[in-house]
Amino acid sequence: TPLLELDDVTFAYPDGTEVLRGVSLSVPAGGRVALVGPSGAGKSTVLALVEGFYPLTGGAIRWAGTDVRDLPRAALRARLGYVEQEAPVLAGSLRDNLLLAAPEATDPELWAVLADVGLTEVVQRSPRGLDVPVGDDGVLLSGGERQRLAIARSLLARPAVLLLDEPTASLDARNEGLLRRTLAAAAADRALLVVAHRLSTVLDSDEIVVLDAGRVVARGTHDELVETS
Ligand code: ADP
Ligand code: ADP
Numbered sequence: 116t117p118l119l120e121l122d123d124v125t126f127a128y129p130d131g132t133e134v135l136r137g138v139s140l141s142v143p144a145g146g147r148v149a150l151v152g153p154s155g156a157g158k159s160t161v162l163a164l165v166e167g168f169y170p171l172t173g174g175a176i177r178w179a180g181t182d183v184r185d186l187p188r189a190a191l192r193a194r195l196g197y198v199e200q201e202a203p204v205l206a207g208s209l210r211d212n213l214l215l216a217a218p219e220a221t222d223p224e225l226w227a228v229l230a231d232v233g234l235t236e237v238v239q240r241s242p243r244g245l246d247v248p249v250g251d252d253g254v255l256l257s258g259g260e261r262q263r264l265a266i267a268r269s270l271l272a273r274p275a276v277l278l279l280d281e282p283t284a285s286l287d288a289r290n291e292g293l294l295r296r297t298l299a300a301a302a303a304d305r306a307l308l309v310v311a312h313r314l315s316t317v318l319d320s321d322e323i324v325v326l327d328a329g330r331v332v333a334r335g336t337h338d339e340l341v342e343t344s
Contacts, residue, residue: 116180117141118306119165119276125173126157126164134160135329137174140322142276147298147307149317152326158310159200161326162278165308167191196274200281202265206250209238212264213245217271228270232263233293259286263294270297276306282316295319314340 119142126135134157142148150158163169165176167188176183183191205212213225225245229235237260241247247254256264262282269277286294298307299319311317318337325333325340333340
């Protein structure tokens, strides 16, 4: 039984916009599944449905075989780590931002996760270390740094499935490589569902699902997709 499964999911937004037409995919425990496709294909909508933001129009989403409609919302949320494209940075210190997700985390754990996402330089820029203020009244973080902070925050909460929306959209090549290695390590004990425009972001996924105009138009490993295109 897959950890997370979309079975023939159809969806229209409340305003009637039909966005997904018969989308099926499954994320096994420890698996890395990527959803790629052009802007407007419906990728973010898939993530919103997995989070339970909207009721489906047709089909089902199952968690370890149980229809999510039969799962309490809080139980669902506790298993999911969602990193949005424009992740917010809250006023306060870097530590405050990280501890939101994992109040019990120790400083060595915080340093380790910051190293994983390539954010130690930001901390070292300030003599205040983890207490460096970030957000509107502190050190300004670039888009890529904000994204990596959000990913660090999610990793600390140790969700069973990490949902990432365009995790490398604003990262340069060096940081994209670093992040890909981080995600590979993270997938060792949790599943990943990653949304991306670019195939390069998701090279090492176990399965890549290509979505276009709300339909699955191809699926396979990176090599399989490149061979057939
Ligand atoms: P992607 O993430 O692949 O760029 P989205 O899931 O964001 O695609 O959007 C898919 C389609 O759904 C687009 O046509 C978009 O305009 C539409 N859409 C997204 N959000 C809403 C909404 N809240 N209400 C109505 N239509 C929406
Ligand atoms: P794109 O992937 O094309 O850049 P966005 O991800 O910005 O598009 O999403 C387009 C629209 O889809 C947003 O304006 C928003 O209304 C809707 N949307 C995307 N993700 C979610 C979500 N998780 N929950 C609710 N609405 C969402």
